[in-house]
Amino acid sequence: MLHHRxxxxxxxxxxxxGSRMRLFWVGCIFSGHRVVITKYRKQPPVLxxxxxxxxxNFARAIRCSDDEINLAAASLYAASNEFPELxxxxxxxxxxxxxxxxxxxxxxxxTKYDFVGAxxxxxxxxxxxxxxxxxxxxxNNSHLNEVIDRLKGNPVALSILYIEVxxxxxxxxxxxxxxxxxxxxxxxxDERMYVDPFHRGGLLSRxxxxxxxxxxxxxxxxxxxxxxxxxxNPAKKRAMLRRLFSNLKVAHEKHKAYxxxxxxxxxxxxxxxxxxxxxxxLAHLQTKVGNFGDAVDSLTQFLERAPAGSNTEQAESALRxxxxxxxxxxxxxxx
Numbered sequence: 001m002l003h004h005r006x007x008x009x010x011x012x013x014x015x016x017x018g019s020r021m022r023l024f025w026v027g028c029i030f031s032g033h034r035v036v037i038t039k040y041r042k043q044p045p046v047l048x049x050x051x052x053x054x055x056x057n058f059a060r061a062i063r064c065s066d067d068e069i070n071l072a073a074a075s076l077y078a079a080s081n082e083f084p085e086l087x088x089x090x091x092x093x094x095x096x097x098x099x100x101x102x103x104x105x106x107x108x109x110x111t112k113y114d115f116v117g118a119x120x121x122x123x124x125x126x127x128x129x130x131x132x133x134x135x136x137x138x139x140n141n142s143h144l145n146e147v148i149d150r151l152k153g154n155p156v157a158l159s160i161l162y163i164e165v166x167x168x169x170x171x172x173x174x175x176x177x178x179x180x181x182x183x184x185x186x187x188x189x190d191e192r193m194y195v196d197p198f199h200r201g202g203l204l205s206r207x208x209x210x211x212x213x214x215x216x217x218x219x220x221x222x223x224x225x226x227x228x229x230x231x232x233n234p235a236k237k238r239a240m241l242r243r244l245f246s247n248l249k250v251a252h253e254k255h256k257a258y259x260x261x262x263x264x265x266x267x268x269x270x271x272x273x274x275x276x277x278x279x280x281x282l283a284h285l286q287t288k289v290g291n292f293g294d295a296v297d298s299l300t301q302f303l304e305r306a307p308a309g310s311n312t313e314q315a316e317s318a319l320r321x322x323x324x325x326x327x328x329x330x331x332x333x334x335x
C-alpha cells in the first residue's frame with residue numbers, strides 16, 4: 001500500500017535561490033487530500049526571472065544534499081541557458097497540475113497499482129507523452145520545458161518528469177539506470193514495478209531490466225533477487241542529471257553546436273567535479289570553441305588528478321600545444 005507523504009514536499013524552487021516554499025500552483029499545496037492555500041511575500045524579482053545567470057541558478061539548485069535536489073528545478077534552470085525567456089516557476093506549475101490530477105484519482109489507501117494506473121491515465125492517455133524515437137538526438141528531448149511543450153523526450157527526461165509528477169502527487173519513486181535506457185521503479189522489494197516512460201508507461205519485468213544491463217547470456221539461470229539488488233539500485237539525483245546533460249552534450253556535438261555542448265559539459269562538471277572523463281571532454285570542447293586558456297586549466301586539473309600509472313601522454317601533448325598557443329596569443333596582444 002502506498003501512502004501520501006505529508007510535510008516533506010519540496011515544492012517550487014524560486015529562481016532567486018531563496019527558501020523552498022510548499023507552493024505548487026497559484027498558492028496551493030496538497031497535504032493528503034486537503035488543499036491548503038498558502039500566503040507568501042512577493043519576491044523581487046518577478047517569479048520566473050532572476051538577476052542570476054542560468055549557470056548560477058543551476059549551481060544553487062544543486063547546492064544541497066542529493067535527496068533534497070529538486071530535479072525539475074535543476075533541469076529547467078539548466079535549460080534556461082538555451083531558452084533565456086524560460087519561466088521556471090510556470091513550468092513547475094504545469095508539473096504540479098499533472099500531479100494534482102494524479103492525486104485526485106487516488107483513494108486514501110491506494111496501492112501501487114492504483115498509482116501506476118493514475119499516472120498512466122494522466123501522462124500517457126490524457127496528455128499524450130511518449131518517447132521521441134524518430135528524432136532521438138534532437139537536443140530538445142533533453143530539455144524539460146521542451147518535453148512538456150512537445151509531449152515527447154528521451155528516456156531520462158521523461159523519467160525525471162514522471163518522478164516529479166509523482167512527487168507532487170505525494171509518492172516517492174526511483175530512477176533506474178539501464179544500459180542505453182532509463183526507467184523508474186515504483187515500490188520496493190519483491191513487489192517493485194518497473195515503468196518505462198519512454199514507451200508510454202509500459203511495464204517491464206525485473207528480468208527484462210537486468211537483461212538490458214547484462215545481456216541474455218549472463219542472466220541465464222541467474223539469481224534474480226541477487227542481480228536485482230546489485231544492478232537495479234535507485235539512481236542518485238546527481239547521476240540522473242549527469243546522464244541528462246550527457247545526452248544533451250552528445251546531441252549538440254552531433255549537430256556541431258560546440259558552444260552548447262560545452263555548456264552541457266560545464267553543468268556535468270558542476271554536478272561531479274571529480275569526473276575525470278568529463279574534465280577531459282570539457283578541455284576538448286573548450287579547445288573546439290577557442291577557449292584555449294580554459295582548456296589549459298582543465299587539462300592541468302586532469303593531469304593533476306589522474307591516477308598514478310595512467311596513460312596521460314595524449315593529454316600532456318595537448319597541454320603543451322595549448323600552452324604554446326596561449327603564449328603566442330599573449331605575445332601578439334597589444335599592451
